[in-house]
Amino acid sequence: MTEKPLISIVSVQFGHCEITLEMIKSLKQISYSNIEIIIVDNASPEGNPNIVKEKYPEIIYIKSKKNLGFAGGNNLGIRAAKGKYILMLNNDTEVDTGFLEPLVEKMESNPKMGIVSPKIKFFHSPELLQYAGYEHINPITQRGGAIGYEEKDIGQYEKDAEAASGHGAAMMISMKVIKEVGLMSEVFFLYYEELDWAHRIRNAGYKIYYVHNSLIYHKESVSTGGRISALRSYYMTRNRILYLRRNFFGFTYFLAVLYQMFIAIPKNTISSAIKGGPKFIIAYSKGVLWHFYNLSAKKVQFNPTLDNK
Numbered sequence: 001m002t003e004k005p006l007i008s009i010v011s012v013q014f015g016h017c018e019i020t021l022e023m024i025k026s027l028k029q030i031s032y033s034n035i036e037i038i039i040v041d042n043a044s045p046e047g048n049p050n051i052v053k054e055k056y057p058e059i060i061y062i063k064s065k066k067n068l069g070f071a072g073g074n075n076l077g078i079r080a081a082k083g084k085y086i087l088m089l090n091n092d093t094e095v096d097t098g099f100l101e102p103l104v105e106k107m108e109s110n111p112k113m114g115i116v117s118p119k120i121k122f123f124h125s126p127e128l129l130q131y132a133g134y135e136h137i138n139p140i141t142q143r144g145g146a147i148g149y150e151e152k153d154i155g156q157y158e159k160d161a162e163a164a165s166g167h168g169a170a171m172m173i174s175m176k177v178i179k180e181v182g183l184m185s186e187v188f189f190l191y192y193e194e195l196d197w198a199h200r201i202r203n204a205g206y207k208i209y210y211v212h213n214s215l216i217y218h219k220e221s222v223s224t225g226g227r228i229s230a231l232r233s234y235y236m237t238r239n240r241i242l243y244l245r246r247n248f249f250g251f252t253y254f255l256a257v258l259y260q261m262f263i264a265i266p267k268n269t270i271s272s273a274i275k276g277g278p279k280f281i282i283a284y285s286k287g288v289l290w291h292f293y294n295l296s297a298k299k300v301q302f303n304p305t306l307d308n309k
Contacts, residue, residue, distance in 0.1 A: 003034070004034045005034065005085060005104065006035070006082060007032065007034065007035045007083050008035075008083030008085070009035055009036070009037050009087045010038045010081060010086055011037075011088075011091045012039075012091065013039060013041055013049065014042040014045075014067060015047060016047075016092070023091050023095075024052070026094040030099065036060060037056070037058075037059040038077040039059055039091075040062045040064060042069075043063075049063070050063075060080055062076055062077060064076060069188070069190050069193075070184075071183075071189065071193040078183060079306060085175065086175060086178065087170070089169070089170050090168070090169040092169075093169055093216050093218050095215075096215040096217075102214040103116050103172045104172075106160065106211050112206050113207050114208055115166040116166065116208070116211050117167045117211065118214030118215055119211070120170060120216055120218050121216075121217050123217040123219045126217060128150055128151065129152075129153050130169075131147070132210055133146075133157075133164075134165040135164060141264070142256060142260070147161075147163070158212050160209055160212050161209065161212075163208050164195075165195050165198035168194040177206055181201055181204050183306065184304075185302065187242065187300060187302065196246060196247065230282070233276070233283040235287070237284050241260060241291055242300065246301060
């Protein structure tokens with residue numbers, strides 16, 4: 001009997017250690033046994049992050065001296081991984097007992113498989129879907145939707161399907177692909193980094209799939225203060241434009257810049273004022289202005305690899 005490939009499960013925590021413990025507890029109950037669990041503490045500002053290692057001494061526990069963001073924290077964990085496949089898993093998730101086998105089977109089915117993600121439901125509303133694939137991002141508006149988002153699950157997505165991207169809360173990537181394409185770009189820090197990574201992986205000729213019979217539950221945005229926050233507004237604004245700068249060129253890039261300048265930015269400024277008041281306007285403005293301060297910064301296009309930082 002062929003031995004199951006080793007899966008390195010990488011999860012980043014920034015505070016909320018009790019949430020990490022709940023995730024690990026759910027992983028301890030899965031039916032797939034050949035795993036290693038790597039927890040990266042992203043310089044948690046409060047509590048006792050070491051409790052994770054104290055309670056589960058068998059895990060690989062890495063403490064970062066500073067907050068490296070979503071991409072940097074995961075990259076730190078990936079560099080320590082030994083698995084054939086890496087599963088990036090948010091610490092605010094809990095998993096179905098048989099969730100891992102379908103992901104592994106999908107990856108093993110085709111050497112050109114780059115990323116797979118499971119069906120994701122909201123933990124506190126388990127009848128509702130969060131993810132059943134991603135639509136391709138419109139190159140002009142820089143927007144795209146999650147398929148199935150907030151739909152009631154009535155069996156409408158019970159078939160594997162090609163997707164534009166995996167979901168950052170749970171995505172499996174081949175170590176072979178990471179060695180070829182590189183790690184996530186750390187300039188994003190938070191949001192859009194997995195979309196950028198998926199774009200690069202697709203451009204390298206690999207496929208991305210939603211796997212219907214793998215299931216996890218997502219508590220969503222525990223560490224960023226919920227879906228509506230000034231922090232989220234800043235990074236979503238900054239990184240939408242950053243994704244554009246890194247991945248689109250020529251006439252498409254020109255049209256997209258015009259759209260951002262004359263439609264998206266004015267519209268979103270007004271929307272920020274209505275929804276959140278001054279702090280949201282400031283956050284949104286800083287997200288836009290970041291690009292004027294970093295017009296020629298090398299970090300905008302830099303992609304770290306397993307061998308460099």
